[in-house]
Amino acid sequence: MAQYTRVSGSVGLITLQSPPVNALSAAVRQGIVDSMQRALSEPEVKSVVICGQNGIFSGGADIKEFGGQMSGPPLIPMIHAIEAASKPVVAAIEGIALGGGLELALGCHYRIAHSKARVGLPEVTLGLLPGAGGSQRLPRLIGVPAALDLITTGRYVTAAEALKFGLVDQITDHNTVNVAVKFAQRVAGQPLDARRISTYPCLCPPDVDVLFEEVMQRVRRTARGAIAPIACVQAVRAAATLPYNQGMERERELMATLFTSGQTRALQYFFFAQRAVGRWSMPSGARWDTSKPRPVHKAAVIGLGTMGRGITVALAQAGFSVVAVETQEKQLMEAKQAISGMLERGAKRRGVAPALDKINYGCNIQSVADVDLVIEAVFEDMALKKKVFQQLSAVCKAGTFLCSNTSGLDIDQLACQTRNPELVVGMHFFAPAHVMKLLEVVYGPKSSPLAVATAMQLGKKIGKVSVAVGNCRGFVGNRMLKPYLEQALFLLEEGATPEFVDQVLEEFGFAMGVFRMSDLSGLDVGWKVRMADGLVVPNSTTGQATRLRQGRRYSPLGDLLCEQGRFGQKTGRGWYQYNKPGSQVAKPDPWLHSFLDEYRARHTLVARRIDxxxxxxxxxxxxxxxxxxxxxxxxxxxxxxxxxxxxxxxxxxxxxxxxxxxxxxxxxxxxxxxxxxxxxxxxxxxxxxxxxxxxxxxxxxxxxxxxxxxxxxxxxxxx
Ligand SMILES: CCC/C=C/C(=O)SCCNC(=O)CCNC(=O)[C@H](O)C(C)(C)COP(=O)([O-])OP(=O)([O-])OC[C@H]1O[C@@H](n2cnc3c(N)ncnc32)[C@H](O)[C@@H]1OP(=O)([O-])[O-]
The missing domain is CATH 1.10.1040.10 (N-(1-d-carboxylethyl)-l-norvaline Dehydrogenase; domain 2)
Structure with missing residues (x-):
């Protein structure tokens, strides 16, 4: 709903009230329409301020309403009526003005924002476009290039950036509503014609066609099949080329197509799924709302290979004191140099000082004695990990959480090496660990809810999307990857090529097909695991047994490539060929095609057409x-x-x-x-x-x- 009050004698104050983010639900829209009517009909009221309760302007349209029958006054005529009002309307933006929230503010005649506020049109992330006039008003207000950027990426901007763009008229460090009320008093009675954004011409750079072409190409390249970013470009193009009313009609048509697409349903589901994973539960009944985390001030990372380095950077960047341990002096020095470089580059990008002083490096595991939480990131070798956990259990102060970055080994076996198995959990990061958003928090049968809650909270603090999962081979992600990889290999045996399989998966929307991805991660990684599992039978190139293991179909293709030293990008050869080791440009490899032909002939497999x-x-x-x-x-x-x-x-x-x-x-x-x-x-x-x-x-x-x-x-x- 929306509350209407009269303040300072002549200002109608409309406060949006719909916790937690003042989404523009049917009740809120009705409240705004009613309040506006009242403000316009009261002769004492000379101007209007719209704000949101609890320091939040509005998080936009109510996403929960999208699935069902729309009720209440529609957003577009409501915003038009505000813009057409005969008394000045000022938006007092605190916290956030997103999506329909910002579109509402764009319908107002003035926008005052708190310096800490953020604004944006993130509809594209929900498979939509700013369909309440935002795609038509924003380019008219801030110009086509800036509007294209904000609308196609959905990124939020700070109040300072918004001021620079001309998106807001004023920013303040003081009470925004008070400032807006004073402002509203000042502008009362002034002509409003020049304040109605829909009447503005759309400011286009001289090479606007080239700009649209470039943006469209970039968007198509990065959208991976998503249609909303393309519709966003089309809508802004309509703003640039058509009168406002026709542009609105185009916005409506594009929005209708998006609304009925499966993509917006998928993205709305995903929005709520992202929030649902924070409300974790364990089969024991332990839950996020009944399990309190313990604060972590100081953490340690053991093993400074690729993963350990990324984890150290993620922790330091989030402000944690980190003890980074690598037992070999030479590797430690190399890691220190690499980590400093990563921190410096990251800090430069974000315009802050690098958090170099947050990290203490050491060769000795004793140096982690006083930390609150340790993340082990040594080689993926159970015997080695067990030894590290025994040492940690002996060295660390009582109550220290011991976490492993294993990508699939048994957490329970590690927990059994320690005095307090209830403090052991998996924290499975994804490479590069300071960039990738995902963290699997793995609980074993002995892990306590306290340990899970603490790891989940730490994940959140370092900017990860953390998901609590149970303990099994490969956890969730890598366990599901296994049949996927297996099928891809079987398809090669039956007649497909790596290029074809990858092309199909990339057209589906994966950033990389399965074979390009395997070349990037290194084929030797899986080979070592299969060897440890006794699945690799060296030099066994013929006979039915080569393609069967423990009564199940098995493809040795990956093993055969590894036997040839083809480990992927790092060796310049894998499922593809590369110009040189380390190069990322994958090219089809005629050698591989004849290798597959010979393999099929040897095993009397007849290649067939696979669609x-x-x-x-x-x-x-x-x-x-x-x-x-x-x-x-x-x-x-x-x-x-x-x-x-x-x-x-x-x-x-x-x-x-x-x-x-x-x-x-x-x-x-x-x-x-x-x-x-x-x-x-x-x-x-x-x-x-x-x-x-x-x-x-x-x-x-x-x-x-x-x-x-x-x-x-x-x-x-x-x-
Ligand atoms: C008509 C066409 C034109 C207009 C289109 C649009 O406006 S499209 C919309 C464009 N707008 C956007 O895309 C903005 C979407 N929202 C966000 O990006 C963030 O929620 C935030 C930045 C507003 C607050 O972040 P934060 O970390 O402080 O908090 P949090 O994220 O945990 O959310 C708290 C609770 O609020 C809930 N909820 C939030 N927003 C909405 C909503 N619009 N609706 C309904 N519910 C919403 C959220 O589910 C959660 O509920 P739970 O789980 O507690 O039951």
């Missing part, structure tokens, strides 16, 4: 099937956890919501039917066998994803 659909279905549905198993096993609490992990950690296209949401858009019955089909064709591939939970969900009528938790609960209670 897009089969690549997508086999790679993605096997991964989704594993996701259902993860839910069934209670390793992830809900589908949102999996989807967040895949978007933030594995470049799953956000506009498709994540693998589990994607399954709902395909239709669970279709996923089930195709898995059954492929499993029948490949009975020796267990990952294609549809899991029980998927069958149960289909049998219960494929409920919406928000209801899956209830079905999962039932399935688990029957176990």
């Amino acid at each position: 897009h659909q089969e690549v997508l279905e086999r790679c993605l549905y096997s991964m989704i099937n594993e996701g259902f198993r993860i839910l069934e096993d209670g390793i992830a609490a809900g589908p949102e956890d999996i989807d967040i992990i895949y978007v933030f950690g594995y470049s799953w296209p956000r506009h498709r919501g994540g693998p589990m949401f994607y399954a709902t858009t395909v239709g669970l019955n279709k996923v089930l039917e195709r898995l059954e089909h492929y499993h029948q064709a490949h009975p020796d591939v267990p990952s294609l066998q549809p899991c029980d939970l998927l069958r149960k969900l289909v049998a219960s009528g494929s409920p919406p994803i928000q209801k899956w938790r209830e079905v999962i609960k039932k399935v688990r209670s029957q176990l």
Whole structure:
């Protein structure tokens, strides 16, 4: 709702009231319409101020309303009526003015912002465009180039930047509403014609066509199939080329297309999923709201390879004191130099001082004795990690949390090496750890809710999206990756090329196809794991046994490449060839194609034509099937956890919501039917066998994803 009061005798003050972010719900819109009518009809009122309660102007349209029947006064005529008002209307912007919130402010005749406020049009991140006149008013106010930037990226700007753009008229460090009220008194009675943004001409640079072409190309390149950024460019182009009313009509048409697209539904789901993962729970019943974290002031990182360096940078940048330990003097010096460089470059980009003094380097594990939390990031070797955990348990003060950055080893085995296994959790970062947003917080059977809450809070403080997951091989992300990689290899055996598989996956929206991604991460990583698991049989190049392990189909293709020293980008050869080791430009490799031909001939495999659909279905549905198993096993609490992990950690296209949401858009019955089909064709591939939970969900009528938790609960209670 909105509250109407009269202040200073002649100013009507409209306060938006809809906690927590004053979203423009039907009730708020009705409140604004009613209050405006009152303000305009009261002769004593000479001007109006619109503000939001609790120091927040508005977080925009109420996203929860998007799915259902719209009720209440629509936003566009409401904003038009404000702009057309005969008395000056001033927006007093505190906190945030986002999306429809900023569009409302653009309908006002003046905007006063607090110096700490941030404004933006983030609709594009929800698969929409600023469809309440924002795409037409913003370019008229701040010019086409700046408007294109804000609208296509959805980025927020500070009040200072907004002032520079001319987006706000004044900023203040004082009480914004008081300043706005005084301002409103001053401008009362002044002519308003020059203050109605919809009447402004749209300021275009002379080479505006070139600009639109460039922006459109950039947007298409980076959108990975998302349609909203393209519609945003089209809407701003309409502002630049058409009269306001026609531009509004174009905005409406584009918005209608977006609104009915599956992409906006996926992105809205993703918005709420991002928030849902913070409300974690464990199978024991422990939850985010009943488990208090302990503050961490000083942390340590053990092992300063690629991951350890990134983690150290992430901690130091967030203001934590860090003890960084690497036992070899030479490696320590190299790491120190690399970390300092990373901190300096990051600080330069953000215009702050580098946090070099936050880090103490040492060769001795004794130097971590007084820290509150340790993150172990040594090689992915269980024996080595166990030794480190034994040492940490002996050295650290009582109560220190001991965390491992393992990407898939058993957390419980590490916990068993310590005196206080309840203080042990996994903190699985993704490379580069100071850049990637995802953190899997892994609880073992002995991990306490205190340890999980503390790791989750630390993740939040260093800017990560943290997801609490259970302990199993590969946790959530890497466990689901296994069937995906496996299917990609099988497809090569059956006739596909790495280029084709990658092309299909990249067209789907992945930043990189599976083979380009493997070349980037290094083929030797998985090879070492398979060797440790006893899966690699050296020099076994023929015979049925080469393609079977423990009764299951196995593809040794990756092992054979590694035997040739082809580890990917770092060796200049992998699934692709590169100009030189370390180069990132992947080129198809004729050697690999003949290698695949010879391999198929040796194993009497006849290459067949494989189409897009089969690549997508086999790679993605096997991964989704594993996701259902993860839910069934209670390793992830809900589908949102999996989807967040895949978007933030594995470049799953956000506009498709994540693998589990994607399954709902395909239709669970279709996923089930195709898995059954492929499993029948490949009975020796267990990952294609549809899991029980998927069958149960289909049998219960494929409920919406928000209801899956209830079905999962039932399935688990029957176990
Ligand atoms: C008509 C066409 C034109 C207009 C289109 C638009 O305006 S599109 C919209 C354009 N606007 C945007 O895209 C802005 C979206 N919002 C944000 O970016 C952030 O929420 C924030 C920066 C406003 C506050 O960040 P923060 O870290 O301080 O807090 P937090 O993020 O944890 O949120 C707290 C609670 O508020 C909830 N909630 C928030 N916003 C909305 C909303 N608009 N609606 C409904 N609910 C909303 C959120 O779900 C959460 O609920 P929970 O989980 O407690 O039940």
